[in-house]
Amino acid sequence: MILTVTPNPALDKFYWLEDLPDDLGLTEEKSALRAEKSMTSAGGKGINVSVFLAAHGIDTVAMGFLGGHTGQIILRDVLARGVGANFVWIEEENRINVVLIVQGRGYHPIHIHEEGPRIPKEALEIFLRKYERMLLRAHYVVLAGALPPGVPPDFYQELSRRARARGVPVVVHAGGEPMLRALQERPFLVKPDVRETLRFGDMPLRTKEEVVAAGRHAIAQGASSCLISHHLTGDVLVSVDGVWEFEGKVPPSAFRNVVGADDALVGGILVGLKQGMDLVESVKYGMAAAVASAKVDEKLCLEKEKIAEELAQIEVQFRGKE
Amino acid sequence: MKVRDFVRRDLSAVERDTPVARAIKILENSGLSSLPVVDEEGKLVGIISERDIIRALVPEYVDMLHSASFLPSLDRLARKLREIENHPVERYMKKEVVVARLDDSDLHVADLMLRRGLKQLPVVDEEGHLVGVVRRIDLLSRL
Numbered sequence A: 001m002i003l004t005v006t007p008n009p010a011l012d013k014f015y016w017l018e019d020l021p022d023d024l025g026l027t028e029e030k031s032a033l034r035a036e037k038s039m040t041s042a043g044g045k046g047i048n049v050s051v052f053l054a055a056h057g058i059d060t061v062a063m064g065f066l067g068g069h070t071g072q073i074i075l076r077d078v079l080a081r082g083v084g085a086n087f088v089w090i091e092e093e094n095r096i097n098v099v100l101i102v103q104g105r106g107y108h109p110i111h112i113h114e115e116g117p118r119i120p121k122e123a124l125e126i127f128l129r130k131y132e133r134m135l136l137r138a139h140y141v142v143l144a145g146a147l148p149p150g151v152p153p154d155f156y157q158e159l160s161r162r163a164r165a166r167g168v169p170v171v172v173h174a175g176g177e178p179m180l181r182a183l184q185e186r187p188f189l190v191k192p193d194v195r196e197t198l199r200f201g202d203m204p205l206r207t208k209e210e211v212v213a214a215g216r217h218a219i220a221q222g223a224s225s226c227l228i229s230h231h232l233t234g235d236v237l238v239s240v241d242g243v244w245e246f247e248g249k250v251p252p253s254a255f256r257n258v259v260g261a262d263d264a265l266v267g268g269i270l271v272g273l274k275q276g277m278d279l280v281e282s283v284k285y286g287m288a289a290a291v292a293s294a295k296v297d298e299k300l301c302l303e304k305e306k307i308a309e310e311l312a313q314i315e316v317q318f319r320g321k322e
Numbered sequence B: 001m002k003v004r005d006f007v008r009r010d011l012s013a014v015e016r017d018t019p020v021a022r023a024i025k026i027l028e029n030s031g032l033s034s035l036p037v038v039d040e041e042g043k044l045v046g047i048i049s050e051r052d053i054i055r056a057l058v059p060e061y062v063d064m065l066h067s068a069s070f071l072p073s074l075d076r077l078a079r080k081l082r083e084i085e086n087h088p089v090e091r092y093m094k095k096e097v098v099v100a101r102l103d104d105s106d107l108h109v110a111d112l113m114l115r116r117g118l119k120q121l122p123v124v125d126e127e128g129h130l131v132g133v134v135r136r137i138d139l140l141s142r143l
Helices: A045-055 A068-080 A121-135 A155-165 A176-185 A208-221 A261-274 A279-294 A304-311 B020-030 B050-057 B059-064 B075-084 B106-116 B136-140
Strands: A002-006 A010-017 A035-043 A060-067 A084-090 A095-102 A110-112 A140-144 A170-173 A225-231 A234-239 A242-248 A314-320 B034-038 B044-049 B120-124 B130-135
Touching: A002 A045, A002 A121, A010 A068, A035 A045, A035 A068, A045 A060, A045 A068, A045 A140, A045 A170, A045 A261, A060 A068, A060 A121, A068 A084, A068 B020, A084 A121, A084 B020, A121 A155, A140 A155, A140 A261, A155 A170, A155 A176, A170 A176, A170 A261, A176 A208, A208 A225, A208 A234, A208 A242, A225 A261, A234 A279, A242 A279, A261 A279, A279 A304, A279 A314, B020 B034, B020 B050, B034 B050, B034 B130, B044 B050, B044 B120, B050 B075, B106 B120, B106 B136, B130 B136
Parallel strands: A002 A060, A002 A140, A010 A095, A060 A084, A140 A170
Antiparallel strands: A010 A035, A095 A110, A225 A234, A234 A242, A242 A314, B034 B044, B120 B130
């Protein structure tokens, strides 16, 4: 079973617009934006990873905090997608994340993200007890996404420590201080979320060399491997065994919705590992899943055939041990 | 059809020392009519239902609940609830639990629910770990 932790689940609401006016001051007749299409689904990085895994027939359980009407919708969607659910209920409502996708610009969505509910101390304590129970059945743990208010920045470090004590490999799919702190607990894989800052701690990520340096820093801090995106279709894997570059030969114009592509990447890596592939082959499969997901309107491409088609477009280059 | 084909993989559960008030909140939010009680390893050790909690509030009325006219007022229940809300669910849970297993047939589960008058059954694996629940509606919606 693969356990995913999403401390700040969301209800993702996508709107596809024909156009978005440059001037949102707008005249009265233009003040309403009409969506050509909309879509709603349970979200948050860990939940997305679980949905991807369940679609591949892999036993997975999602954990986190749910509250209010939004929480009930999230739970219903998670269960309907074949994901096991073990959430802690809280009083406050879960967040709704809105994504606007303008026709022809699927590679550059506009996000409106809510902060999320405040997690009470009592809920954190209940979560940790549940987490300990689930660790007994987990083969991997995925710690994913930003932390909501009330959750301390060492949360992922603590969860990594507990997983390590039980011999369960951890994937950290998050950014900022919570991800950096988790490094010392020797996670199996770190996939830093660097979308907003283009930084890994204090280290810039403007060039490929800087990305490799940041990956090496993660290894020095304790991670076994680190996968960093340096542009929309390019990732660098750094491990103790060397450095690999992955490139998806796909033009950005082919992308319809890139939201969730990085979650498909992590899900794809885990599918590969569960199927017995080595890490490099698994990352290649994950990249194919990410590209396939970016090419469909839905957040995740769950069709194995489409993912298999993209595999041929993924180039892998070994850059050596140094 | 087997239970594994329609099990609701909701692992909402409480532990023996969970306060009654917390169990009520989880029942309200999860949409379940009863909650499995699990041990430190996630193995099923009991079940606490809405009815068990009501029974703890007004034992003498529990068999008359088909008519609210038997209750003088809800104030008495509210007062009693305040008294027991911090008690552990272990005090009121049922320890002998009817369970379903993933390879049970839909017919077997329907029969169990009908004969025992149950709205919901916990589902356990070979080692007794909770793996989900089956509700009457899960069966009905697949007929």
